[in-house]
Amino acid sequence: MRLILLQFMEHFSKSKINSMERIFRLNLINSCTGYKSANLIGTSSNEGILNLAIFSSITHLGSDPSLLSFIVRPTIVPRDTYRNIISNHYFTVNHIHVDDIEDAHHTSARYPHKISEFDITKFETEYLNNFPAPYVKSSKIKLGCKFLNKYEIKENNTLLIVAEINDIYFEKDIISNDGYLQLDKAETVTVNGLDGYALPTLINRFKYAKPKK
Ligand SMILES: Cc1cc2nc3c(=O)[nH]c(=O)nc-3n(C[C@H](O)[C@H](O)[C@H](O)COP(=O)(O)O)c2cc1C
Secondary structure, eight states, X not given: XXXXXXXXXXXXXXXXXXXXXXXXXXXXXXXXXXXXEOEEEEEEOTTOOEEXXXXXXXXXXXXXXXXXXXXEOOTTSOOHHHHHHHHHXXXXXXXXXXXXXXXXXXXXXXXXXXXXXXXXXXXXXXXXXXXXXXXXXXXXXXXXXXXXXXXXXXXXXXXXXXXXXXEEEEOGGGBOTTSOXXXXXXXXXXXXXXXXXEOOOOOOOOOOOOOOO
16 A cells, blocks of 8 residues: 555655756745645835735734734835734735736835835725725725734745724625635635635534543
């Protein structure tokens, strides 16, 4: 059995991973931990220049209080999202609809600070309840968030941003009676690696798991 398995399984050891060509390793490591969330973060600079960028590291951190976190790459080059959040603390998180993947991906292009991705792509702004950061109009699930803290990840010079979820907007038919947002009803995409977008379908939900008697 072990022999058969080895015949079909590839194995990369640490030394092989370390000696890989850069882009090959980037694709491998970005995909080996599984599907990730894909969201657009909307911010505004203090001068009113809007910014929109795709992030795949946004994860819920806890529900009481309602927190999320995400990773900002090393700030050795200008990072508009990061700078805007640090200067005025508010940002939006917008799910990416299946019809929007091409433009969503394009928000990762490095445009100068003065150019807004809202002008370059088809995404339109939406302002809700006097929240200071722009939402994405076509997004079916969107969050209004406030920066709380940042933590330096010394191992690779990245930053972990922690924020509170202040507002949640979604189309009414997406939510179940128990509060669960069924993301396939929103046609929210997920990302495989850094450039592959997929549309998941819910298979089943299960009861809270308890040990078997
Ligand atoms: C699928 C995908 C996921 C990304 N996830 C992140 C991320 O989690 N953190 C990050 O710092 N950059 C991430 N990026 C890169 C940013 O989108 C890119 O650096 C963008 O230019 C940042 O824009 P800003 O300078 O306007 O903030 C991702 C790019 C792609 C294509």
